[in-house]
Amino acid sequence: MVTERTACLEISEVITAYGHENIQATHKSTLEITKEKWLTKRGDCIVATSADKGLTELSERFRGSLRRENSKLTILIEAGGVKDFINAYGSPLLVFTHLTDMVVRKSSYICDRTLAIRADKAACDLSRQLVEKLKNPYEKVQITLTVNL
Numbered sequence: 783m784v785t786e787r788t789a790c791l792e793i794s795e796v797i798t799a800y801g802h803e804n805i806q807a808t809h810k811s812t813l814e815i816t817k818e819k820w821l822t823k824r825g826d827c828i829v830a831t832s833a834d835k836g837l838t839e840l841s842e843r844f845r846g847s848l849r850r851e852n853s854k855l856t857i858l859i860e861a862g863g864v865k866d867f868i869n870a871y872g873s874p875l876l877v878f879t880h881l882t883d884m885v886v887r888k889s890s891y892i893c894d895r896t897l898a899i900r901a902d903k904a905a906c907d908l909s910r911q912l913v914e915k916l917k918n919p920y921e922k923v924q925i926t927l928t929v930n931l
Contacts, residue, residue: 791847791930791931792928792929792930792931793841793843793844793847793928793929793931794844794926794927794928794929795835795840795841795844795926795927796924796925796926796927797815797833797834797835797924797925797926797927798833798834798922798923798924798925799815799830799831799832799833799834799922799923799925800830800831800832800919800920800921800922800923801830801831801861801915801916801917801918801919801920801921801923802821802828802830802831802832802916802917802919803917803918803919804821804822804823804825805821805828805829805830805831805913805916805917806823806825806826806828806905807826807827807828807829807905807906807908807913807916808826808905808906809826809827809904809905809906810888810904810906811887811888811889811904812827812885812886812887812888812904812905813827813828813829813868813885813886813901813903813904813905813908814827814828814829814883814884814885814886814895814905815828815829815830815833815883815884815897815925816828816830816831816833816882816883816884817831817832817833817834817835817836817881817882817883818831818832818882818883819831819832826905827885827904827905828905829859829905829908829913829916829923830859830916830923830925833884833925836880836881836882836883836884837878837879837880837881837883837884837894837895837897838878838879838880838881840878840927844927844929845876845878847872847929847931848872848876848897848898848929849872849873849874849876850872850874850931851873851874852871853871853872853929853930853931854869854870854871854872854929854930854931855869855870855871855872855897855898855927855928855929855930856868856869856927856928856930857869857870857886857898857925857926857927857928858924858925858926858928859908859912859923859924859925860923860924860925860926861912861915861916861921861922861923861924862915862918862921864909864911864912864915865912866903866908866909866912868886868901868902868903868908869901869902869903870886870887870897870898870899870900870901870902871898871899871900871901872898872899872929873890873892873899875892876892876896876897876898877892877894877896878894878897879894880894880895883895884897885897886898886899886901886904887899887900887901887904888900888901888902888903888904897927
């Protein structure tokens with residue numbers, strides 16, 4: 783789903799994913815959402831699996847907006863009635879070509895897996911209440927990505 787508000791330009795994408803029993807959410811500089819169904823405990827940045835979209839499936843309008851200089855991204859992660867927000871930034875250098883992974887980084891590093899940079903939170907900073915919900919493989923996770931221009 784893509785929504786757009788014209789008063790102050792906002793473009794949103796909603797991703798549906800699921801929790802997983804191996805979610806750790808302990809990584810100090812990144813968080814990741816993946817389309818992959820499996821996860822080992824080594825994937826400590828992953829916060830949701832079995833996502834219904836990857837980077838290449840985000841709308842061109844959304845990707846173009848996130849590529850604008852100074853674009854801001856708000857990420858809302860909701861599971862089992864618990865919510866948390868992450869604020870990050872886009873960049874003209876984003877390529878959005880990875881087929882399965884979306885990575886949000888505290889740093890400014892960009893590769894084909896990068897959704898956003900300069901985030902105010904990584905996996906370890908998420909609400910521990912939310913992380914407990916994300917450890918349930920039957921828990922539906924809704925991730926709302928909103929670009930503010």
